[in-house]
Amino acid sequence: MSIFSDNLRYLRVKHNLTQQKVADALKISRERYAKYEATTDPPLDCLQKISRFYFVSIDLLLSFDIRRVPYEDLLQLEENRILLPITVDSNGENRIEIIPEKARAGYLAGYSDPEFIEALQHISLPFLRNGKYRAFPVSGDSMPPHKEGSFVVGEYIERLRDVVDGKTYIIVTKTNGIAYKRLVRKGKNLFVAKSDNTVYEPYEVKASEVLEIWRYACSIATKEFEQDDLGVMSVKDLLQGIREDFSALRTEFGQRKR
Template structure:
C-alpha cells in the first residue's frame, strides 16, 4: 500500500488541502490520516471508500496506479470500470496509434494501464483517423472472417459502456485476454458477444471483467489476399455442413 500513501500525498497537494481539512471531511483525526500518507498504516475499507469519494478517484486507481505520472485533468477513464488510459503523443502533442504486437499481446493485460509499457510500444499514424484515441490489436484465430492471423484491428477507445451499439464489432480487453467480437446485447451486469463465424457460439462477459473496449475503425492486413482460400468462404462451409447433417439424418431415418 506504499503506492496509496504516495497517491494520497500527491492528491492532497494537488488540491492545496491540509491534512486536517481532509481528516475532517473523512470524520477521522488528523493523526490517523497522517499515518495513511506516511504509509505507517493502511486504511480499512470504509475509510478507503471515503477517501475515494473525497478525491473523486476510484479505489483501484488509488492502490494500483502512480497518479503522479498523469495530469489529473487529462485522465481518460472507462467510466464503468474506472481504468486509466495512458496516451502516447508525438512532439506536436498529437495522439499516436500504438501497436500491440502478437508475441506480447498477453503482456497487454498487465501493462495496459502502465504508461511505461505504452511508451515502449511501436506506433503508426493514419491521417484519416482523428478526434479520438486509437490503438491497433492483433487478430488471432478464424472467428471473425475475413480477418485472420496476421491482421490488425484498429479500434477507437470507448469511454463508457453506454456508448456501445448492438451489431457493432469491438476489441474487448478482459481479465482473461483480448478478443474481437460483435456485440449482441447487454444488461446491467453483462454483455453478450458473438463471432461472425457461426461455428462459434455466442457467450457472455461480465462487465466487472471488462478492462477496456475499442470500437472497430479499420483493419490492416499483413498477408496478401489468397484468392483460392476465399473460394471456400464461411457461408460455403456452413452450407456444406448443413448438407452433411441433412444427409446423415436421411441415412439414420
Template sequence: MSIFSDNLRYLRESRNESQQKTAEALDIKRGRYEPYESGKVEPPYEMLVRLSRFYGISIDLLLTVDLRKYDIEDMLRLADNRIVLPIAVDQHGENLIEVVPHKARLGYASGYADPEFIESLQTLSLPFLRNGKFRAFPASGDSMPPHRDSSYIIGKHLENLGDVSDGKTYILVTKNDGIVYKRLSRNANSSFTASSDNIVYAPYVVEYREILEVWEFVCSIETEAFAPDDVDVETVRGMFQELRKEIRGLRG
C-alpha cells in the same frame, strides 16, 4: 488487499482525511467504510457509484488500475469531472495509438493496467481518428473475415458497457480469454452473446464481470497483400458483407 481497497486508501490519504471524515462525507458510518478500505468487504453497486462521484474517478479505474502509479492531476477529466487514463500525444498534440504486437497478445490482459507495459508499446498516429482513445490489436484466427492474422484491428475505448450497441463488432479484453474480436448482442442477465462472422465458430456468453476492457471497432490495417490463392468466393463475400455493415453504421 485488492487494487480497489488500495485505491481507496491512497485517495483518502492524498486528501489528508481520516476514515471518519471520509465516511461522514459519504453519509455512512466509519464501521461501514473501513472494511471497504481494508479489503474485507466488497461494496454494493450503489456505494461504488457514490465513491466514484465522491472522488471524481470512473468505477472502471477504481476497480482495475493502481492509481498510485499515476499523477491524477495529469489525467484527462471528462465533462462530469470523472477521470480516465491519460491519452498519449506526440509533440504536435496528435493522439497516439498504441500497437499491441502479437508477442504481447497473451500478456495484455495482465498488463493493460500497468503504465510501464503500455508505455513500452510502439505507437502510430492516424489523422482521421480523433475525439477518443484508440488502440491497435493483432487479429488472430479466421473467426472474423475479412480480417486475417496479418491485420491489426483498431478500436475506440468505451468506458461503459452500456455504450455497446447490439450487432456491432468489438475488441474485448476478458479475464479468461484475453483479447477477442466478436460481434456482440446484449442479454437480459448482465452478459453479452459474442458471435463470430465465420459460422464455423459457435456463439458463446460473456459475463459483464469477466470483461476488463471493451473497444469499439473503427478500422483495420492489413500488413500483407492478399495472395491470389487467398481470394476465394467466401472471402470476397465476407469482405462485401462487412463493408455493407460499416456503410450502414456510418449512415446511422
C-alpha cells in the same frame, strides 16, 4: 513509507493542498489524515473517499507509484470517475498504443498497469479523433478478411449499453482474453460473440466477465489481399445467388406444372 502514503503525499502537493484542506474534504481530523501520509492505512470507507476526491482508482493508489507516469496524461472517465492508463500527448491528441502479438498474453495482467501501457509503441492516425483508440493483433481466421498478423484499431467505450447489435468489437474478458467478434445482445447482462467465419461456433459472454470493450474503428493489413481469398461478402453473394437461382427454378417448375 508505503506506495500508498507516497501517492497520497504526491497528490496533495500536486494539487497545492494542505493536510487540513484534504482532511476537511474527507471529513476527518488533520491528525488522522497525517497518519495516512505516514504509516497508517485508512479504512475502506475513507479509502473510497480519497479515491473519489483525487479521481484515482483504488488499485492505482495502492499498487502503483503514480509519479512514474505523467499524471496529467491519464484519461479521466466521466461516470466512474477514475483514471485509467490511457494516454494522450501534450496537445491532447490520441496516442494509439499497439499491442504486439508477443504482448497479447500479458495484456490481461497489464491492461490496468500504467507502466505496461506506457512502454508500448504507439502511432497516430489523423482521421481518428475525439476518442481513445488502441490497436490489437488479429489472431486466426475467424473474422475475414482480417488476416492473422493484421491489426484492428478499436475505440474505447465506457458503457456496455453502448454496444450496438451486429457490430464488431474487440472484447477483453477474464476467460477468453482478447477477441475480435461481432456482438449480439442476449438479455440484460449477456452477449453472444459471433465469428464472421461460420466454421467457428458463437459463444456467450457475461457482462461481469468483460474487462474492456473497444468498438471497431479501422484496420491495418500487414499482408496483401489475394484473389483466392474468399471473404465473407463473397460467401454472402454466393448464397444469395443460390437462393435466387433456386427461387427462379421453383417459379419455372410451378408454371410448367400448370
